[in-house]
Amino acid sequence: xxxxxxxxxxxxxxxxxxxxxxxxxxxxxxxxxxxxxxxxxxxxxxxxxxxxxxxxxxxxxxxxxxxxxxxxxxxxxxxxxxxxxxxxxxxxxxxxxxxxxxxxxxxxxxxxxxxxxxxxxxxxxxxxxxxxxxxxxxxxxxxxxxxxxxxxxxxxxxxxxxxxxxxxxxxxxxxxxxxxxxxxxxxxxxxxxxxxxxxxxxxxxxxxxxxxxxxxxxxxxxxxxxxxxxxxxxxxxxxxxxxxxxxxxxxxxxx
Amino acid sequence: xxxxxxxxxxxxxxxxxxxxxxxxxxxxxxxxxxxxxxxxxxxxxxxxxxxxxxxxxxxxxxxxxxxxxxxxxxxxxxxxxxxxxxxxxxxxxxxxxxxxxxxxxxxxxxxxxxxxxxxxxxxxxxxxxxxxxxxxxxxxxxx
Numbered sequence: 001x002x003x004x005x006x007x008x009x010x011x012x013x014x015x016x017x018x019x020x021x022x023x024x025x026x027x028x029x030x031x032x033x034x035x036x037x038x039x040x041x042x043x044x045x046x047x048x049x050x051x052x053x054x055x056x057x058x059x060x061x062x063x064x065x066x067x068x069x070x071x072x073x074x075x076x077x078x079x080x081x082x083x084x085x086x087x088x089x090x091x092x093x094x095x096x097x098x099x100x101x102x103x104x105x106x107x108x109x110x111x112x113x114x115x116x117x118x119x120x121x122x123x124x125x126x127x128x129x130x131x132x133x134x135x136x137x138x139x140x141x142x143x144x145x146x147x148x149x150x151x152x153x154x155x156x157x158x159x160x161x162x163x164x165x166x167x168x169x170x171x172x173x174x175x176x177x178x179x180x181x182x183x184x185x186x187x188x189x190x191x192x193x194x195x196x197x198x199x200x201x202x203x204x205x206x207x208x209x210x211x212x213x214x215x216x217x218x219x220x221x222x223x224x225x226x227x228x229x230x231x232x233x234x235x236x237x238x239x240x241x242x243x244x245x246x247x248x249x250x251x252x253x254x255x
Numbered sequence: 256x257x258x259x260x261x262x263x264x265x266x267x268x269x270x271x272x273x274x275x276x277x278x279x280x281x282x283x284x285x286x287x288x289x290x291x292x293x294x295x296x297x298x299x300x301x302x303x304x305x306x307x308x309x310x311x312x313x314x315x316x317x318x319x320x321x322x323x324x325x326x327x328x329x330x331x332x333x334x335x336x337x338x339x340x341x342x343x344x345x346x347x348x349x350x351x352x353x354x355x356x357x358x359x360x361x362x363x364x365x366x367x368x369x370x371x372x373x374x375x376x377x378x379x380x381x382x383x384x385x386x387x388x389x390x391x392x393x394x395x396x397x398x
Binding site: 031087088109111112113114115121159160161162163164166175176178179180181182184200224225226227228230231232233234235236237238240241242244245247248251253254 | 260
């Protein structure tokens with residue numbers, strides 16, 4: 001049975017001016033002693049600009065400070081507050097309640113990530129796969145030895161990868177990916193998009209070694225171009241595009 | 256896969272409702288692929304009836320001349336046409352063809368890889384499958 005609480009019935013430290021309220025359903029689960037997750041429900045007032053993260057923090061402030069949520073920058077830069085909001089992976093700080101067009105907002109931990117508690121998930125695997133594809137420039141002369149030399153790059157060359165450099169490692173793409181839903185070993189759209197980011201960088205010389213890393217049974221071939229990763233990306237990275245370009249190299253469509 | 260991994264599972268993979276027509280196409284592609292694989296196995300079994308001679312062959316073939324048999328074959332036509340047309344779209348996409356060009360993204364960040372060319376390809380696959388199925392039904396039931 002879900003617990004329902006309302007801020008209007010509480011003594012609040014800040015005046016609540018909003019006339020609108022939304023039912024916020026928060027998934028609660030502690031793997032250490034819970035068998036399954038359950039929802040707690042809260043009536044939260046909101047304004048046109050109120051984000052889901054702000055609503056969750058209101059709940060923490062007024063009702064239940066034990067709700068576990070990870071957040072930091074509150075401006076879609078740190079990639080910490082990814083969660084399932086009304087069934088779709090989104091950043092809580094980048095999702096306004098008014099844009100959801102619903103009287104009920106359900107927040108759950110991201111799919112395809114182990115749960116630490118409530119809305120907080122483990123990112124170890126995402127960081128492992130990210131590291132696996134060598135997310136750095138590979139070349140023999142990486143260290144600059146004199147002031148006279150630098151790795152020049154034209155604006156056109158920059159355009160080839162700058163979109164993919166916007167990745168904030170929030171994990172929404174991995175959460176939306178249908179392959180990640182069933183394949184625990186799949187490298188995932190985040191890492192594959194970052195592989196393309198460096199392959200497309202004119203300063204980088206590590207294309208062959210990266211292609212070798214992703215050219216395996218649980219690598220790039222498990223992507224079926226469903227495109228869900230690109231649809232949920234909050235930074236416009238479009239991992240599906242990068243992955244197809246990357247596969248184009250392996251299939252001989254690109255050189 | 257352990258419970259700890261919190262995977263969306265087959266239900267999450269197969270749910271076509273949350274991510275637009277591209278996810279529907281992904282789901283249909285898998286479904287028709289499995290359907291055609293099942294048909295392929297059934298087809299081998301069907302043709303193996305030739306070993307039972309003319310009578311055995313005619314007996315089994317008579318199953319396809321029933322209403323249920325016609326509907327089954329119409330489904331096969333639908334699966335075959337959708338899988339072929341959408342497969343061509345996916346294969347081109349897999350080569351990086353028609354997935355857009357990298358550029359600095361602007362809000363609201365509409366992904367270039369999910370462009371109108373691919374949407375037209377998906378809707379064309381569905382439309383052609385429907386037309387072929389209707390034609391097949393007209394031929395089979397019009398006998």
